[in-house]
Amino acid sequence: MxxxxxxxxxxxxxxxxxxxxxxxxxxxxxxxxxxxxxxxxxxxxxxxxxxxxxxxxxxxxxxxxxxxxxxxxxxxxxxxxxxxxxxxxxxxxxxxxxxxxxxxxxxxxxxxxxxxxxxxxxxxxxxxxxxxxxxxxxxxxxxxLFENAQDGYLELMQNLADISFELLLDSGLSESGDTETLTSWRKLGSMDVTQLSKEIPTEWFDLLMIPELEQHAEPMSFVQEHTEILNGKIQELSESLSTLNSIREAAKWMMALGLLLAHAIGADAKGLSEHWIEIAKSHGAQG
Structure with missing residues (x-):
């Protein structure tokens, strides 16, 4: 319509x-x-x-x-x-x-x-x-205030996608000839949100959807603190990655988190996944 x-x-x-x-x-x-x-x-x-x-x-x-x-x-x-x-x-x-x-x-x-x-x-x-x-x-x-929260989570969604890009493109994963990562992104984009949530470890899912934060009335303080907690957890994860398989899995999780957040704010998750795949391809990724 x-x-x-x-x-x-x-x-x-x-x-x-x-x-x-x-x-x-x-x-x-x-x-x-x-x-x-x-x-x-x-x-x-x-x-x-x-x-x-x-x-x-x-x-x-x-x-x-x-x-x-x-x-x-x-x-x-x-x-x-x-x-x-x-x-x-x-x-x-x-x-x-x-x-x-x-x-x-x-x-x-x-x-x-x-x-x-x-x-x-x-x-x-x-x-x-x-x-x-x-x-x-x-x-x-x-x-x-509610529009501010929506816009803050739109930015966080893009940040999660950017981290997935970095894991794919800056770690040697893409240069290894990997094709599985973009295939997994496409599958994630085609899933309904319930299926998608099952692709994410429970700890990460809870951290995204029900973070243990103080109940801020001001949304940007909440979103900023939420982003900082996620970034800290992502930094810990990045420091633990030692193999291409672990990097590939992390890139999948980050993309799944971004797409789950896309569903939550009413964005077109499938369209976004295809858009992000094309961007990754333009930077040398295969799939």
Whole structure:
């Protein structure tokens, strides 16, 4: 479906009617900071929240609650007659809905699916409510901190891919005639997120998705500390690598971590893996 690109001054029927329709039958992705925030709101550890309220390796909220009149199940955090039980901590996808967001050349762009405004089919009453500009809607939804977290994890995703490149290209692995690494990257990119998570050692998976960090309200502090912990662990791993086989395995893990994070922030993991493979090939890798 083609998207309608929006501008900050565009005026749309964005005042919510509070029907709860958008809390049913949708798909909400979570980055690690958002997962931590939701866990804090439910007074759970990140691990407990992941096990109880998410699927797809902790990257997607469970929609396993009571269905509404359309037959669509509610988010597991939705309470009938009350609404979202974690509303102040709701993730970016919920704050933006029905808008989407993507980064192009370092700039955020907003859009909605299709040519018609998405809410009109199931919530036509919004036409009777005040319109809002895109800019005012984003301010009202307090999206900025959550967008910062998303952008921070986008950067971490690229950093993990860069480390995988370094292991392949700067260690002698590529020069050895290795073809297995790029083949493994392609396989990883084609996996669904649950399969992908099984390719990652549990210690590394937990370090990425449920890091043992203080519960920062400010996302960039959380993401920065998360990145530093990962980098420290990666440095330890790099110092222990002594054979081409161990380097190949590490390059696979790093790529798997990057692609898992891609799923968590809603990026195209398969497209990214193919893009990164082509970059590696342009620097002499084979596969």
């Amino acid at each position: 083609q998207n309608t690109i929006l501008h900050s001054g565009d005026s749309l029927p964005l005042t919510c009617s509070r029907s709860g329709t958008c809390c049913h039958g949708n798909r909400v992705r979570l980055n690690p900071w958002e997962l931590m925030r939701l866990a804090q709101a439910k007074e759970l550890s990140s691990e407990e929240f992941r096990k109880k309220h998410t699927c797809e390796a902790g990257t997607v909220l469970l929609f396993n609650g009571l269905p509404n009149h359309t037959g669509k199940s509610s988010c597991g955090l939705y309470e009938v007659g009350k609404g979202c039980s974690v509303h102040p901590a709701r993730p970016l996808a919920c704050r933006l809905f029905p808008l989407g967001r993507e980064i192009q050349n370092g700039t955020a762009h907003y859009m909605h699916e299709g040519s018609d405004f998405p809410c009109l089919k199931e919530c036509p009453e919004v036409l009777n409510l005040p319109k809002l500009t895109v800019e005012d809607y984003l301010l009202g939804q307090e999206t900025q």
